[in-house]
Amino acid sequence: MVGASSLGTTDLTILLVLMRLGDEAYGVTIAREIEETTRRPVALASVYATLDRLVERGFAISQLGEPTAERGGRAKKFFRITGKGVREVRAAKQSLVKLWKDLPQLG
Amino acid sequence: MTLRQPPRFAGRLLKRLVPAQDHDALLGDLCEEYQRGRTTAWYCTQVLAAIVVGSWKHLRANPLVTARAVITGLIAQVFLLAAFPVLVNVLTGAGFTWGGRWIGLPWYWHSPYASSLVIVMQVIYIAGDVTIGWLIVRLHRGHGIAIVLVYCCALGVLRTYGLLQLAKATGWQPHFSTLLYRFAIGQIREWLLVIAGGYLATRPAKTA
Secondary structure (H helix, E strand, C coil): CCCCCCHHHHHHHHHHHHHHHHHHCEEEHHHHHHHHHHCCCCHHHHHHHHHHHHHHCCEEEEHHHHHHHHHHEEEEEEEEEEEHHHHHHHHHHHHHHHHHHHHHHHH | CCCCCCCCCHHHHHHHHHHCCCCCCHHHHHHHHCCCCCCHHHHHHHHHHHHHHHHHHHHHHHHHHHHHHHHHHHHHHHHHHHHHHHHHHHHHHCCCCCCCECCCCCCCCCHHHHHHHHHHHHHHHHHHHHHHHHHHHHHHCCCCCCHHHHHHHHHHEEEEHHHHHHHHCCCCCHHHHHHHHHHHHHHHHHHHHHHHHHHHHHCCCCCC
C-alpha cells in the first residue's frame, strides 16, 4: 500500500508501464519494459494476474487485437490505463513525494 | 520464415490444470517470445509459473469451494480408514462377520498369508488415495487441480500435528527418527497418488 493510494508496488509499476507504452501495451511489451527497468526477470503469468486485478478494479481496460501465425493463431490482448487509473497513480505519486520530503538524506 | 513449434503439452497442461481462466493471450505471448529465440526450458518455466499463479488466484477467489473440497477429501479419507479392515479381510478371503457369525470366503490366500496381506493392503492404499483425488476434482469440476493440492496440504498439516502430539505424549523415543523418515516417504507417496487421481478427473484440453 502506498500512502493514500490503494495501489501496491506491482500495481503502480504496471500502471506506469501502461502509461509509457500507450497503445502498444500487451503482455510481452509490458514484461519487457519491466525487465529493462528493474533488471529482474518477470513471469508473464504474474503480469497477467496483476493486469486482471487492475481491470477488475477499473484502473485499466483490455481489448483483443488480431490473431497472428507468430502467436500460434492467438490474438494479442492490449491494455490501456483508464482515467480512474491515472488519478490513482497521481495520488500514489503525491503520497510518495510527501514521504520523500521528510527524508532529506534521499535527496 | 519457418515458425518454431512450442511444446504443446505445456499449453495443454495449463488449460487442463487451471481450466477456469482464459490463457489464450498468455499462451500467445509465450509463443511469440518462443519465436524470438526463447528456449523450451524458459517456455516450460513460464507455463509452470502460470499454473502456480493461476491456481493461487483461483483458490483465493473461491474460498468456500476450496473448504468444501478439503472437507470432501477428509470425509472420503475417514470412510477409507473405516472400510480398510473390512476390505482387507474380504480381499484376502479371510472373511467377514454376518449376523454375529464369521463367514469365510473361498478365495482365501492360504500360503503365504502375510504376502497376500501386504499386496492387498498396498492395493487398497493406492486405489483409495487415487480415488480420493479423483473424487475431489470430479465433484468440483471447473476448479482444476489446485483444490487437490490444498487437500494435500491440509492432510500434511493434520498428519504432522498427529505425529507431534504422539511425540509430546510419549517423549522423544530413539525410533522416532526412523518413524519420521517413513512418515515423510508415506506422505509424499500419498500426495503423488492423490494428485494422480485428481489429474485423471480433469478434462483434457481441446486445443493448446
